[in-house]
Amino acid sequence: MNIIACSVSPIAALALSPLLAGIINRVKAIVAGRRGQPLLQGYYDLGRLFRKGTATSSTTSWVFRTAPPVIFTATLAATCFVPFIQLRPAALFSGDVVVLLYLLGLARFFLVLSALDTGSAFAAMGASREVFFSALAEPVLFLCLLNIMRVNGTASIMKALAAPMAADSITVLLSALPLFIVLLAENARIPFDDPNTHLELTMIHEAMILDNSGPGLALVEYAAAIKLWLFSLILARILLPVPGSAPVVQLAVVVALIAVVAVVVGVVESVTARLPLLKVPQLLFAAGVIALLGFFINVTGALAW
Amino acid sequence: MLTAFALYILVIIGAGALGLYPLKRSNRQKHWPAVVIAAASVIALAYLAWSYRGISRDIVSELANWQLPFASLRAGIDPLSAFFMLPLLILAASCAFYGFRYFGSHAVDRSHWLFYSLLVSGMVMVLLARNAVLFILAWEIMSLSSFLLVIHDKKNADAMRAGWTYFVAAHVGTAFLLAMFFLLSLSAGSFDFSAWTGSQFSAGQADTVFLLALIAFGLKAGFMPFHVWLPLAHPAAPSHVSALMSGIMIKMGLYGLLRVLTYLTPFHAWWGMLLIVLGGISGLLGVLFASGQKDIKRLLAYSSVENIGIILMGLGLGITGAAYGSSTIAFFGFAGGLLHIVNHALFKGLLFLGAGAVIRQTGSGAIDRLGGLLKKMPRTGLMFFVGSAAICGLPLFNGFISELFIYVAAISGAVQPAPPLLALASMAMIAMLALIGGLALACFASVFGIVFLGMPRREMPQGAGEVPASMSWSMGLLAALCLAIGLGGLAVFPFVTRPALLFSGPAVAASRELVSLTLTISAILGGTGLAAALGAGWLMLLKRKRKAAPHVPTWDCGYAQPGPTMQYTASSFVSPIVKHFHLPLQAQETFQGDRELFPTTKWAFHSAVEDWPLTRIFAPLLRSLDRGFTLFHWFQSGKSGQYVFYIALTVFGLIIWKFFL
Numbered sequence: 001m002n003i004i005a006c007s008v009s010p011i012a013a014l015a016l017s018p019l020l021a022g023i024i025n026r027v028k029a030i031v032a033g034r035r036g037q038p039l040l041q042g043y044y045d046l047g048r049l050f051r052k053g054t055a056t057s058s059t060t061s062w063v064f065r066t067a068p069p070v071i072f073t074a075t076l077a078a079t080c081f082v083p084f085i086q087l088r089p090a091a092l093f094s095g096d097v098v099v100l101l102y103l104l105g106l107a108r109f110f111l112v113l114s115a116l117d118t119g120s121a122f123a124a125m126g127a128s129r130e131v132f133f134s135a136l137a138e139p140v141l142f143l144c145l146l147n148i149m150r151v152n153g154t155a156s157i158m159k160a161l162a163a164p165m166a167a168d169s170i171t172v173l174l175s176a177l178p179l180f181i182v183l184l185a186e187n188a189r190i191p192f193d194d195p196n197t198h199l200e201l202t203m204i205h206e207a208m209i210l211d212n213s214g215p216g217l218a219l220v221e222y223a224a225a226i227k228l229w230l231f232s233l234i235l236a237r238i239l240l241p242v243p244g245s246a247p248v249v250q251l252a253v254v255v256a257l258i259a260v261v262a263v264v265v266g267v268v269e270s271v272t273a274r275l276p277l278l279k280v281p282q283l284l285f286a287a288g289v290i291a292l293l294g295f296f297i298n299v300t301g302a303l304a305w
Numbered sequence: 306m307l308t309a310f311a312l313y314i315l316v317i318i319g320a321g322a323l324g325l326y327p328l329k330r331s332n333r334q335k336h337w338p339a340v341v342i343a344a345a346s347v348i349a350l351a352y353l354a355w356s357y358r359g360i361s362r363d364i365v366s367e368l369a370n371w372q373l374p375f376a377s378l379r380a381g382i383d384p385l386s387a388f389f390m391l392p393l394l395i396l397a398a399s400c401a402f403y404g405f406r407y408f409g410s411h412a413v414d415r416s417h418w419l420f421y422s423l424l425v426s427g428m429v430m431v432l433l434a435r436n437a438v439l440f441i442l443a444w445e446i447m448s449l450s451s452f453l454l455v456i457h458d459k460k461n462a463d464a465m466r467a468g469w470t471y472f473v474a475a476h477v478g479t480a481f482l483l484a485m486f487f488l489l490s491l492s493a494g495s496f497d498f499s500a501w502t503g504s505q506f507s508a509g510q511a512d513t514v515f516l517l518a519l520i521a522f523g524l525k526a527g528f529m530p531f532h533v534w535l536p537l538a539h540p541a542a543p544s545h546v547s548a549l550m551s552g553i554m555i556k557m558g559l560y561g562l563l564r565v566l567t568y569l570t571p572f573h574a575w576w577g578m579l580l581i582v583l584g585g586i587s588g589l590l591g592v593l594f595a596s597g598q599k600d601i602k603r604l605l606a607y608s609s610v611e612n613i614g615i616i617l618m619g620l621g622l623g624i625t626g627a628a629y630g631s632s633t634i635a636f637f638g639f640a641g642g643l644l645h646i647v648n649h650a651l652f653k654g655l656l657f658l659g660a661g662a663v664i665r666q667t668g669s670g671a672i673d674r675l676g677g678l679l680k681k682m683p684r685t686g687l688m689f690f691v692g693s694a695a696i697c698g699l700p701l702f703n704g705f706i707s708e709l710f711i712y713v714a715a716i717s718g719a720v721q722p723a724p725p726l727l728a729l730a731s732m733a734m735i736a737m738l739a740l741i742g743g744l745a746l747a748c749f750a751s752v753f754g755i756v757f758l759g760m761p762r763r764e765m766p767q768g769a770g771e772v773p774a775s776m777s778w779s780m781g782l783l784a785a786l787c788l789a790i791g792l793g794g795l796a797v798f799p800f801v802t803r804p805a806l807l808f809s810g811p812a813v814a815a816s817r818e819l820v821s822l823t824l825t826i827s828a829i830l831g832g833t834g835l836a837a838a839l840g841a842g843w844l845m846l847l848k849r850k851r852k853a854a855p856h857v858p859t860w861d862c863g864y865a866q867p868g869p870t871m872q873y874t875a876s877s878f879v880s881p882i883v884k885h886f887h888l889p890l891q892a893q894e895t896f897q898g899d900r901e902l903f904p905t906t907k908w909a910f911h912s913a914v915e916d917w918p919l920t921r922i923f924a925p926l927l928r929s930l931d932r933g934f935t936l937f938h939w940f941q942s943g944k945s946g947q948y949v950f951y952i953a954l955t956v957f958g959l960i961i962w963k964f965f966l
Contacts (some may be wrong), residue, residue, distance in 0.1 A: 013886070034645070037868070056856075056857070057858060057859040058857065059760055059858075059859050060859075061680060061686075061758065063690070065844065065845070066837075066841045066842075068844065069838075069841045070841070073833055073836045073837040073840055074700075074833060076836075077829065077832070077836075080829065093818065093821060093822045093825055093826075094713050094716060094717060094818065095709055095712050095713035095716050095822070097716070098708070098712040098713070098716075099700065099826060102700050102705060102708075103700055105697070105698075105699055105743075105746060106694075106700050106701070109694060109697060109746055109750060112746075112750045112754065113750060113753065113754050114759045114874070115754075116750070116754030116755065116861045117754070117758040118759070118860075119677075119758070119759035119760045119859050119867065119869070119872050120861050120872075121867075121873050122861065122862055123872050124754075124873030124877075124878060125873060125877075127754070127873075128747075128873065128877065128878045128879070128880070128881060129881065131743070131746060131750055132747060132882050134743055134746075135740060135742075135745075135746065135882070136740075136743070138740060139735075139736040139737075139739040141739070142739040143710075143732070143735070143736055146704040146732060146735060149716065149719075150719060150720045150728075153720060153722070155713070155716045155720050205718065210860050210862070211859055215844060215847055216844060252457075253858065259833060277881070281885055286482050288736075295732055299725050299729060300725065
């Protein structure tokens with residue numbers, strides 16, 4: 001196993017992920033006609049939280065206290081499976097996509113349990129919605145990644161994403177849209193969740209972490225940023241328009257694409273409202289149907305470009 | 306090897322039978338057979354693990370001469386039997402040791418441990434039997450002794466009803482079993498299993514045998530729609546018996562199916578497809594029904610239906626892969642399905658024991674009335690946490706490894722260019738597995754979160770605390786095994802390859818990939834676990850250094866005093882899921898009172914998820930059958946004279962048959 005190759009992706013995620021929220025917020029501010037916060041606000045916030053003390057609810061147990069490091073580590077470990085630059089992939093094996101998604105599942109399990117540990121009805125309400133939406137998003141995500149693997153003829157997502165991507169395949173394009181919808185759902189963005197409402201009642205992700213503070217909160221927020229980075233990176237890699245070019249060029253294009261994804265998220269957030277909770281499953285279902293269509297087209301060989 | 310198991314059976318039945326002997330003993334001493342059974346099982350397990358490598362083919366021997374038509378005491382052990390024997394002995398040991406103190410001061414029938422040892426012996430015999438008559442005999446011992454264990458509480462009408470449902474289901478299954486064995490033996494000319502190997506069945510015969518086996522063994526395995534007895538019987542039995550039944554007894558159905566499949570090579574692709582469809586339905590409906598339950602043991606029973614579904618999908622894909630000649634898919638499908646059988650035995654056994662500990666200490670299994678138990682029962686809570694994480698298939702725990710194998714089989718099938726049907730089936734299976742996995746996470750986050758975290762929702766009984774050490778140790782053994790398989794996947798690798806290769810045919814590439822796969826995963830997961838532990842330690846240190854405000858109330862959005870009753874309940878937690886999947890669940894909600902914004906009358910709300918396959922399909926069907934059978938009542942009048950007449954008639958008939966025909 002190539003340790004350097006394995007650590008490039010996590011290091012990139014650690015270094016660059018807080019930037020995405022800054023881009024999204026800046027785009028939203030510009031659309032709304034404001035100046036907006038600094039691009040690096042995410043880093044400042046994390047630094048401030050890491051320096052702060054913690055106040056822990058007396059209702060909580062060891063589950064609440066161990067959750068932040070587990071959520072952070074599991075999310076970071078998941079980034080190992082998405083190549084940032086085209087080095088020799090670190091760990092190639094069939095079904096690595098399952099490890100990737102189930103590591104995120106491990107993080108979610110701890111996040112939900114830490115919410116329930118506080119005994120707060122708001123946190124539990126957020127947790128309840130979180131598990132429901134992600135249970136529906138999971139098959140869609142699997143289908144999208146499966147399409148990518150099928151187009152490349154490999155059972156390993158790392159190999160598929162590291163390969164010069166066949167972005168000209170209609171199946172890949174039909175996977176990108178559902179993948180973007182899942183990105184919004186899994187990362188608590190509008191139209192699935194609105195982190196900025198004034199009522200905890202209407203939040204999902206923010207409601208779950210109401211009781212976290214200090215370094216614990218910093219780890220959870222950092223993990224959320226890394227997750228957003230991870231999904232953006234997957235999208236960027238499958239849409240990479242310059243397959244097979246020099247690594248430096250690729251690197252620049254991937255970073256630019258990730259920024260583009262963040263801009264699009266910001267624009268979507270600016271022009272749409274949050275969906276009613278009952279409508280969310282329909283949107284995810286529609287995303288699943290699109291991904292399914294991509295799969296059928298690939299299997300039957302119809303519409304092959 | 307076989308004599309060792311014969312000795313094992315003798316020892317545990319002997320202990321159980323001696324337990325019947327009435328002596329003036331304290332309650333705890335009354336349960337001494339449990340310790341003997343546990344010790345014997347551990348010894349047998351050690352012996353089996355030690356000699357496991359030597360079992361490469363079916364070692365059959367005739368134990369004794371048996372003067373019964375068509376029958377022979379032919380027993381054997383092969384990789385498949387030995388593989389199922391492992392979880393059986395592990396559970397037999399830990400459940401017996403757990404049961405030693407489980408009853409506390411409650412009076413319990415002295416016969417309890419006899420039935421328990423008969424159940425274990427019955428299962429051991431099922432695994433070893435190599436003759437159809439012996440198999441059916443063992444099968445009946447297993448079914449009847451578990452039936453007697455379910456109805457242990459004769460004053461409890463629900464338990465009796467559950468026992469009755471189970472009894473009927475088990476015997477409908479046996480009827481199909483008889484038909485299947487009869488058909489097999491008729492075609493092969495012998496009731497010995499060895500005669501069936503290599504005998505050529507026509508396609509029609511093989512299909513019929515497969516379908517009969519599916520129904521006969523399905524009724525034991527409890528996949529949809531044959532699951533109806535499961536959610537009734539499991540909660541009714543004492544918890545260590547539920548653990549044994551749910552952990553390994555229902556797997557005997559899968560063993561039977563696999564055993565029959567070994568004689569039906571080559572496989573037909575549609576068998577696998579059928580299993581995938583059945584498994585998908587069981588998995589999805591099982592987890593949905595589980596989410597809707599309010600009783601912790603009923604929930605666990607439905608979750609068993611779900612896991613049987615996952616196993617069926619793995620085995621089904623294995624069959625399909627073998628039929629299409631892809632040894633990688635076949636190998637990973639079978640390996641995943643088989644490993645999930647063991648894994649489910651471990652974590653479901655653990656969860657049932659944990660649920661039993663909760664019920665024993667708090668007197669209630671109603672999820673919505675519990676809460677905050679982690680502080681009162683820290684050890685049980687930790688074990689239940691391990692079980693919950695494992696059953697969700699999360700990395701670091703054993704459920705992940707087996708689900709990963711099944712996924713690998715499905716992904717290999719889905720990315721293959723041809724045949725399209727295999728790709729589509731694999732793709733559907735992946736989507737289904739992902740959905741089931743997500744819902745299982747919701748379900749078990751809810752159970753653990755509501756029961757063990759937060760604040761107690763009701764006043765706990767006086768002195769409710771941790772369970773006795775022997776019970777904790779039993780759970781600890783299972784939890785340790787869950788973690789060991791989850792972290793050291795490589796160590797279980799040799800245990801699962803041999804039985805999987807029985808079905809998949811030689812799969813050199815696949816088994817080599819399995820090594821690299823488990824190695825990589827172990828490394829990654831070990832690293833993750835280590836990093837997480839370091840992070841947790843760092844956070845603790847940080848907290849100590851900064852002298853943080855340690856005790857603050859939960860932030861409840863400005864509300865000063867959040868109380869226990871304001872907490873979310875499990876019903877509210879899963880209500881989006883239950884509402885969204887209304888069509889397959891048919892959840893019922895009833896309101897009483899006026900539905901004004903400020904109600905003036907008293908208000909009542911009730912919601913329940915009933916088992917509609919039972920109440921709407923099987924119950925009416927059985928009731929009409931019951932009415933039909935009343936026609937035969939004259940035959941069973943209850944007068945002894947009539948029965949003597951029947952006996953005389955039979956003897957007379959036999960004499961005529963013997964001497965005149």
